[in-house]
Amino acid sequence: MTNWEQIDTYVRKWLKEARINIIDSFKKTLDIETKSDRNDLVTNIDKETESFFVKNIQEHYPEHHIIGEEGHGKKINDTNGVLWIIDPIDGTVNFVHQQRNFAISIGIYENGKGKLGYIYDVVQDELYFVEVGKGAFFNEVPIPKLADTKVEDAIIGINSSWIISNRHIPISNLHRLVHDSRATRSLGAASLEIAYVAxxxxxxxxxxxxxxxxxxxxxxxxxxxxxxxxxxxxxPLQLLESGTVFVSNVGLHKEILNKYFLANE
Ligand code: IPD
Ligand code: CA
Ligand code: CA
Ligand code: CA
Incomplete structure (x- = not known):
């Protein structure tokens, strides 16, 4: 039997420890490399943070599987057993340029079923936490269920580059959505933007x-x-695949899908 309470205690401890190293790095010179293009950055701190979690998980749970953005578990292509999916720094461009608006994101699954989720806003020291079936919490305070909203009252998180060009949605429909909504925002850290919807x-x-x-x-x-x-x-989203992601309350999800994403130009 997996001891989820013990795992939770460890994750919280490791998040706080990782925070110290990350905040400390603000005083030092970062080692910055580019990945797929010049705006796709990775730093020594992304790598150190991933290694820190991998080392700790392997020490306590050698049988668990781990996928991390910076290279761990590249060959994993199934969701058998306990699987940790880790983004050591989500929002690396923000981390480098702003020293804020980035998060550590950890999702833990067992045989494909979600168990625990952590989105940790490192600088604010704010934790979005979910234990599946037992509730979602912002800094230990229960988060209420999502209420339906309408496009005309909605603030929509979207990366502005996708409003100029993308191959998934007719571009004029995206323009219409931006026009019809109350406002759009782009934070640049997907996990935090999803936590903001939550x-x-x-x-x-x-x-x-x-x-x-x-x-x-x-x-x-x-x-x-x-x-x-x-x-x-x-x-539906496939857990191990990359692609488009659309997150919302149920009412707005339906409205945007029907009126904008699936509608003809
Ligand atoms: C990126 C951020 C960004 C999103 C990119 C992600 P990273 O993650 O979440 O907001 O638009 O698609 O790759 O590389 O900073 O971990
Ligand atoms: Ca990255
Ligand atoms: Ca990311
Ligand atoms: Ca990352």
């Missing part, structure tokens, strides 16, 4: 390409609160 600071979040570590924790948080995640075509 806490009602955003009504929806739309991303044209996210990886499993960007949404593994957020998915559990949103589902626990009765919200909905899908691709922009309305299909």
């Amino acid at each position: 806490t009602g600071r955003l009504d929806a979040y739309i991303a044209m390409r996210l990886a499993p570590w960007d949404f593994a924790a957020g998915k559990l948080l949103i589902e626990e609160l009765g919200g909905k995640l899908s691709t922009v075509k309305g299909d």
Whole structure:
């Protein structure tokens, strides 16, 4: 039997320890490399944070599987056993340029079923936490279920580059959505933007390409609160696949899907 209470105690301890190293790095020179393009950054702190979690998990739970953005578990292609999906720093561009608005995101699954999710806003020291079936919490305070909202009253999280060009939704429909909504925002850290939908600071979040570590924790948080995640075509998300992600309360999800994403130009 997996001892989830013990795992939770460890994760909270490790998050606080990782925080110390990350905050400390603000005083030092970062070692910054680029990955797929010049705006896709990785730093020594992304790598150190991932290694820190991997080392600790392996020490206490050698039988668990781990997928991390910075390279751990690249060959894992199934969800058997206990699987940790980790983004050591989500929002690396913010981390480098702003020293805020980034998070550590950890989703823990057992045989494909969500168990625990953590989105930790490191600088604010704020934790969004979900234990599937037992509730979702912001800094230990229960988060209420998501209420339906309408496009005209909605604040929508969307990366502005997708409003200019994308191949998934007719572009004029995206323009219409931006026009019809109350406002749009782009924070630049997918896990936090999903946590913002969970806490009602955003009504929806739309991303044209996210990886499993960007949404593994957020998915559990949103589902626990009765919200909905899908691709922009309305299909269910596959945990180990990258693609479009559309998160919202159920009412707004339906309205945006029907009137904008699936509608003809
Ligand atoms: C990125 C951020 C960003 C999103 C990108 C992600 P990273 O994660 O979440 O907001 O638009 O798709 O890759 O690389 O900073 O962990
Ligand atoms: Ca990255
Ligand atoms: Ca990320
Ligand atoms: Ca990352």
